[in-house]
Every structure is written in C-alpha cells, then in structure tokens.
Amino acid sequence: PELTQALLYLDGVSVSFDGFRALNNLSLVIGPGEMRAIIGPNGAGKTTMMDIVTGKTRPDEGDVLFDGRVDLTRLDEASIAELGIGRKFQKPTVFESQTVEDNLLLALKGPRSAAASLFGWRNRVKASELDGVLETVGLAEHRARLAADLSHGQKQWLEIGMLLAQDPKLLLVDEPVAGMTDAETEETARLLTRIAGNHAVVVVEHDMAFVRALGCKVTCLHEGTVLAEGPIDAVSANERVIEVYLGR
Ligand code: ADP
Numbered sequence: 001p002e003l004t005q006a007l008l009y010l011d012g013v014s015v016s017f018d019g020f021r022a023l024n025n026l027s028l029v030i031g032p033g034e035m036r037a038i039i040g041p042n043g044a045g046k047t048t049m050m051d052i053v054t055g056k057t058r059p060d061e062g063d064v065l066f067d068g069r070v071d072l073t074r075l076d077e078a079s080i081a082e083l084g085i086g087r088k089f090q091k092p093t094v095f096e097s098q099t100v101e102d103n104l105l106l107a108l109k110g111p112r113s114a115a116a117s118l119f120g121w122r123n124r125v126k127a128s129e130l131d132g133v134l135e136t137v138g139l140a141e142h143r144a145r146l147a148a149d150l151s152h153g154q155k156q157w158l159e160i161g162m163l164l165a166q167d168p169k170l171l172l173v174d175e176p177v178a179g180m181t182d183a184e185t186e187e188t189a190r191l192l193t194r195i196a197g198n199h200a201v202v203v204v205e206h207d208m209a210f211v212r213a214l215g216c217k218v219t220c221l222h223e224g225t226v227l228a229e230g231p232i233d234a235v236s237a238n239e240r241v242i243e244v245y246l247g248r
Pocket of ligand 1: 017018021022040041042043044045046047048049
C-alpha cells in the first residue's frame with residue numbers, strides 16, 4: 001500500500017491469540033478526511049483491527065503508522081488518543097446525570113479534567129466550539145436536556161459529539177446504528193457524512209443499507225485479512241463476499 005498521503009497505514013499486520021490468527025497479513029490505508037466502512041462476518045478481525053490502531057493490542061508483525069510516520073505499535077493507548085485517534089464503542093457512554101451541553105463541555109476540556117468542577121468552564125471554553133459541535137451532531141435544540149432523557153440514537157450522537165470536541169484526525173466507530181430506528185439510522189449516515197472531510201472516519205457496521213447510505217469505499221474483512229475492497233456495488237456483488245458474509 002501507499003504510505004504517502006495516508007493518515008492511517010497498516011501493512012502486513014498479524015496477531016494471534018493462543019495460536020488463533022485473528023489478523024493475518026492485514027493491509028489497510030485510510031486517507032486524511034476519508035470515510036471508510038468496514039464489513040465482514042463475526043470473527044473477521046474488525047474489533048482486533050481497531051484494538052491494534054488504538055494501542056489496546058500489539059501486533060505480532062506488521063507496520064501500523066499514523067499521520068506521516070508515527071509508529072503506533074510503540075505507543076500506549078493514552079498517547080495514541082492524544083495524537084488524535086478517537087474511538088466510539090458500540091454502546092453509548094455519556095454522563096447521564098449531566099446535560100447535553102455539560103457532556104460536551106467535559107469533552108472540550110479534555111477527559112483528564114472530567115473529575116474537576118463543571119463550574120466556571122463555560123467562560124473558558126469558546127462558545128463557538130460548543131455551538132459548532134451541537135450543530136454538527138444535531139443536538140442544538142436539546143442542549144439543556146439531561147443526557148438520561150435522550151433517545152438511544154441521540155445518546156449515540158452526543159457521544160460522537162464528545163469525541164469530535166477533541167478534534168480527532170481519525171474517528172473509529174463501532175456499529176453506531178445497532179438498536180437505532182430507521183430514521184435515526186438515516187440521520188446517523190448524514191451526521192457521519194458531515195464529519196468526514198474534516199476528520200477521517202472508519203465505521204464498522206453490519207447494516208448494509210446504512211453502509212450504502214454512507215456512500216464511501218468499503219472494505220470487507222474475512223479471517224483477519226481483506227477479502228474485497230472498493231465501491232459498495234462492487235463489494236456487495238463480489239462472489240466471495242456473498243459466500244462468507246452477505247449470503248448468510
Ligand atoms: P470481529 O470484530 O470482526 O467480529 P474480532 O476482532 O472480535 O472479530 O475477533 C477475531 C477473532 O479473534 C475471534 O475469533 C475472536 O474470538 C478472537 N479474539 C479477539 N480478541 C481476542 C483476545 N483478546 N483473546 C483471544 N481471542 C481473541
């Protein structure tokens with residue numbers, strides 16, 4: 001794969017757990033501001049790939065480079081997060097007893113300040129930053145509501161907003177539309193499309209209608225490596241993709 005122009009560059013990445021090869025010579029290149037959907041059957045290695053990028057798991061072999069030539073395999077999770085890699089896990093994790101606005105303020109101040117008092121922060125955080133994130137994630141009208149009172153979809157958008165508040169170069173998003181209504185799913189595709197361009201977004205998802213709505217390049221993983229990659233129409237017409245994944 002091409003290293004020049006890559007924001008995230010994985011080449012020949014392999015990792016085994018107790019002799020089971022979860023990733024097997026995986027190569028993946030994500031450009032700055034690119035949106036990419038990752039699909040594939042359970043056990044294909046999607047989660048392991050994200051664990052490698054965020055420093056949770058160390059590869060046995062291969063290169064994992066970010067933003068030029070920063071070797072992610074040598075960094076711990078906190079340092080990788082500070083480089084500008086955000087990760088959204090499947091279930092929403094927001095501060096339920098805080099308002100939408102205060103959740104975002106906590107994120108704007110940085111996770112390490114989360115234990116500190118909320119009071120006085122509004123003055124120090126640029127109001128425009130907060131308004132920008134609220135607008136992007138479609139929660140401007142709900143800024144004063146308690147997070148606990150939001151719908152499941154709105155909580156997911158709030159958490160995406162909390163990650164955006166830290167201005168990541170790369171956002172890894174794991175099955176964002178699981179449990180969402182159709183309307184929420186459509187809104188999530190629009191939201192992520194708005195974000196991409198300013199931030200690279202890698203979305204792992206099983207919902208093929210949603211993947212189609214993202215309108216981006218698709219990578220199908222199988223047995224720890226790339227089975228097919230390209231536009232959704234080509235990937236979903238690929239015989240092997242149908243055999244191992246879509247035809248289930
Ligand atoms: P996916 O996210 O595509 O469903 P995973 O990356 O979760 O796939 O898993 C790939 C394979 O590696 C699975 O068979 C899983 O059981 C195994 N695996 C993942 N992480 C670990 C781990 N920490 N220890 C042992 N096995 C693991």
